[in-house]
Amino acid sequence: QRFEGAWKVIRDELVEHLASEGMPSDAIEWFGKNLDYNVPGGKLNRGMSVVDSVEILKARELTEEEYFQAAVLGWCIELLQAYFLVSDDMMDGSITRRDQPCWYRVQSVGNIAINDSFMLEAAIYWLLKKHFRQSPCYVDLLEVFHETTYQTEMGQLIDLITAPEDHVDLSKFSLKKHRLIVVYKTAFYSFYLPVACAMYLCGVPPSYIPSTEPFSSTKPVHPYDVAKAILVPLGEYFQVQDDFLDYSAPPEVLGKIGTDIIDNKCSWVINTALSLVTPEQRKVLDENYGKKGKEEEQRVKDVFKAVGIEQKYAEYEQNAYETLTKLISEVPEGTKETELKQEVFTSFLNKIYKRTK
Amino acid sequence: QRFEGAWKVIRDELVEHLASEGMPSDAIEWFGKNLDYNVPGGKLNRGMSVVDSVEILKARELTEEEYFQAAVLGWCIELLQAYFLVSDDMMDGSITRRDQPCWYRVQSVGNIAINDSFMLEAAIYWLLKKHFRQSPCYVDLLEVFHETTYQTEMGQLIDLITAPEDHVDLSKFSLKKHRLIVVYKTAFYSFYLPVACAMYLCGVPPSYIPSTEPFSSTKPVHPYDVAKAILVPLGEYFQVQDDFLDYSAPPEVLGKIGTDIIDNKCSWVINTALSLVTPEQRKVLDENYGKKGKEEEQRVKDVFKAVGIEQKYAEYEQNAYETLTKLISEVPEGTKETELKQEVFTSFLNKIYKRTK
Numbered sequence: 001q002r003f004e005g006a007w008k009v010i011r012d013e014l015v016e017h018l019a020s021e022g023m024p025s026d027a028i029e030w031f032g033k034n035l036d037y038n039v040p041g042g043k044l045n046r047g048m049s050v051v052d053s054v055e056i057l058k059a060r061e062l063t064e065e066e067y068f069q070a071a072v073l074g075w076c077i078e079l080l081q082a083y084f085l086v087s088d089d090m091m092d093g094s095i096t097r098r099d100q101p102c103w104y105r106v107q108s109v110g111n112i113a114i115n116d117s118f119m120l121e122a123a124i125y126w127l128l129k130k131h132f133r134q135s136p137c138y139v140d141l142l143e144v145f146h147e148t149t150y151q152t153e154m155g156q157l158i159d160l161i162t163a164p165e166d167h168v169d170l171s172k173f174s175l176k177k178h179r180l181i182v183v184y185k186t187a188f189y190s191f192y193l194p195v196a197c198a199m200y201l202c203g204v205p206p207s208y209i210p211s212t213e214p215f216s217s218t219k220p221v222h223p224y225d226v227a228k229a230i231l232v233p234l235g236e237y238f239q240v241q242d243d244f245l246d247y248s249a250p251p252e253v254l255g256k257i258g259t260d261i262i263d264n265k266c267s268w269v270i271n272t273a274l275s276l277v278t279p280e281q282r283k284v285l286d287e288n289y290g291k292k293g294k295e296e297e298q299r300v301k302d303v304f305k306a307v308g309i310e311q312k313y314a315e316y317e318q319n320a321y322e323t324l325t326k327l328i329s330e331v332p333e334g335t336k337e338t339e340l341k342q343e344v345f346t347s348f349l350n351k352i353y354k355r356t357k
Numbered sequence: 358q359r360f361e362g363a364w365k366v367i368r369d370e371l372v373e374h375l376a377s378e379g380m381p382s383d384a385i386e387w388f389g390k391n392l393d394y395n396v397p398g399g400k401l402n403r404g405m406s407v408v409d410s411v412e413i414l415k416a417r418e419l420t421e422e423e424y425f426q427a428a429v430l431g432w433c434i435e436l437l438q439a440y441f442l443v444s445d446d447m448m449d450g451s452i453t454r455r456d457q458p459c460w461y462r463v464q465s466v467g468n469i470a471i472n473d474s475f476m477l478e479a480a481i482y483w484l485l486k487k488h489f490r491q492s493p494c495y496v497d498l499l500e501v502f503h504e505t506t507y508q509t510e511m512g513q514l515i516d517l518i519t520a521p522e523d524h525v526d527l528s529k530f531s532l533k534k535h536r537l538i539v540v541y542k543t544a545f546y547s548f549y550l551p552v553a554c555a556m557y558l559c560g561v562p563p564s565y566i567p568s569t570e571p572f573s574s575t576k577p578v579h580p581y582d583v584a585k586a587i588l589v590p591l592g593e594y595f596q597v598q599d600d601f602l603d604y605s606a607p608p609e610v611l612g613k614i615g616t617d618i619i620d621n622k623c624s625w626v627i628n629t630a631l632s633l634v635t636p637e638q639r640k641v642l643d644e645n646y647g648k649k650g651k652e653e654e655q656r657v658k659d660v661f662k663a664v665g666i667e668q669k670y671a672e673y674e675q676n677a678y679e680t681l682t683k684l685i686s687e688v689p690e691g692t693k694e695t696e697l698k699q700e701v702f703t704s705f706l707n708k709i710y711k712r713t714k
């Protein structure tokens with residue numbers, strides 16, 4: 001596939017660079033394995049949505065060079081994600097990721113994975129310099145990667161101290177806390193960042209008067225704020241789905257076995273249940289959530305069912321869909337490639353709405 | 358002290374920023390502790406040398422604002438160092454740092470220290486944006502931090518795979534490998550980065566014709582290349598001293614007990630010894646280096662002594678000093694603050710030459 005073809009080029013550039021710095025062959029080989037093991041192999045949704053968004057903004061097929069530039073940004077987001085996942089798996093003590101052992105559990109890697117994750121991040125800025133140094137959007141790209149990285153790390157911090165795997169304290173949980181974790185840990189880098197990258201690449205300015213009726217007579221649009229105001233709740237909706245599917249989806253559909261209950265995750269499901277339980281049900285949750293046994297997990301699931309979580313989720317999803325649809329319908333559209341299009345957002349929403357995996 | 362006074366301001370800006378993002382109070386408090394525990398408390402040589410270098414380039418005392426700007430860059434380097442040290446201690450399984458338990462060994466921190474180290478790095482770019490967004494050197498500062506970070510991580514990678522604490526293989530060691538590790542892991546961020554930051558802050562351009570005789574008629578100077586060509590070998594010399602003192606300095610002078618031999622460190626001492634040993638001595642090193650016992654350590658020390666390491670070090674130091682002095686004497690000087698001064702480099706060399714701790 002085309003997007004994965006770009007990775008081959010980018011991967012070789014990164015490895016070649018280490019060679020050109022005079023690194024020993026075992027270090028070059030190690031870095032190549034780090035890249036191969038951790039960067040491709042995911043669903044690539046984040047990376048590919050840069051390319052998709054650029055195509056929508058330009059409203060045409062991309063030239064070879066335009067495609068590659070968008071793909072570099074897409075792979076920078078995949079590198080950022082790899083940086084987060086390699087380290088998250090170490091902090092969570094996870095066993096597998098994408099159907100293979102987590103990188104830190106690979107023979108002879110161990111804690112070297114910490115430095116390996118650092119190098120995945122550093123590679124982003126090396127690529128941005130190589131491919132965008134002369135571009136007018138260079139500083140904007142650097143800043144949006146910096147800011148999003150920091151936000152994600154803040155979300156990770158809240159998550160880590162709110163829901164440590166080995167110490168259950170449901171009094172720390174709340175739907176408000178859940179929202180904060182989800183927005184910072186996931187929504188900014190997974191939803192806002194790809195679209196912002198595409199917008200910067202297309203030269204979308206910080207503000208403009210739309211060129212097209214009925215918006216052209218209205219006040220200035222701040223397109224990055226508009227994008228954030230839609231993509232952050234959209235990312236929140238996506239993560240709520242993720243949490244609900246972890247509880248409800250059959251493993252053969254989901255492609256993995258949900259472990260949020262036994263892992264003491266601060267998920268939408270437990271937080272919603274906590275807002276609905278009787279004191280007796282609360283006691284069951286306090287005593288069984290985050291425990292390793294199958295029976296404890298089943299008791300938690302029974303409470304989820306008893307409080308009517310399926311119905312609550314159906315309501316949540318309907319409400320999220322309608323709210324987002326309305327927000328998107330209010331986006332001022334323009335015909336230029338430097339103006340927002342509603343399709344940038346509907347394409348995300350349609351991929352997500354009522355997904356089952 | 359003035360430099361530490363600037364930290365109080367910077368530290369509060371960073372913590373305030375998290376509060377302004379709506380982070381929960383336990384997360385804000387955690388981040389404050391992360392900063393307090395890991396950033397100040399070292400020797401601050403790297404950070405203060407930004408300020409010192411700016412004073413030398415400007416050849417006068419700094420205004421309050423100039424001082425603070427230089428100090429922000431100095432503290433950004435201390436943040437970078439903290440990022441490296443928190444993670445290095447985890448990867449090395451170290452017990453103490455700066456006479457206190459390593460951060461990851463503090464109660465309830467553990468592997469959260471990985472994300473904490475990430476946040477120390479991310480804080481750098483938030484500070485650079487806050488304080489230098491409007492400055493002509495903003496992009497240069499971003500790039501020199503990116504590049505130096507990547508170089509340090511490359512050096513860390515070579516070090517980690519060449520000298521893992523739990524697997525001794527002296528055939529991987531060599532003076533060439535030692536040089537590569539030292540230059541990448543230490544010299545760039547400890548010596549080149551502070552001076553480059555000072556130069557960018559003073560507006561030193563990428564190249565110029567010196568304004569002062571006898572250099573003014575000569576070809577263009579590339580001052581960042583000149584600085585690197587001196588500061589990288591200077592950093593190498595500094596690390597060789599560090600390695601030699603770890604072996605030779607009395608603990609009461611050094612302020613700590615050297616552990617390079619028992620930790621299987623790829624130090625200048627072992628590499629120099631390896632280049633001098635008889636086959637019998639080599640066998641002793643192979644069998645005793647990197648072992649945990651006092652007796653094994655003593656056998657290694659006996660070989661070091663037998664090959665005449667003290668004399669070799671005295672020769673190395675004399676040679677390094679003379680080579681650096683000559684290099685510095687060739688630096689074209691100018692009187693403007695945008696031109697190099699030899700004193701930038703001699704001030705480093707004089708602090709280091711014949712140090713005993």
Ligand SMILES: [Mg+2]
Nearest residue numbers: 088089092094
């Ligand atoms: Mg995880």
Ligand SMILES: [Mg+2]
Nearest residue numbers: 088091092159
């Ligand atoms: Mg996690």
Ligand SMILES: [Mg+2]
Nearest residue numbers: 242243246260
């Ligand atoms: Mg999940």
Ligand SMILES: [Mg+2]
Nearest residue numbers: 445446449451
């Ligand atoms: Mg160490």
Ligand SMILES: [Mg+2]
Nearest residue numbers: 445448449516
């Ligand atoms: Mg180390």
Ligand SMILES: [Mg+2]
Nearest residue numbers: 599600603617
């Ligand atoms: Mg040392």
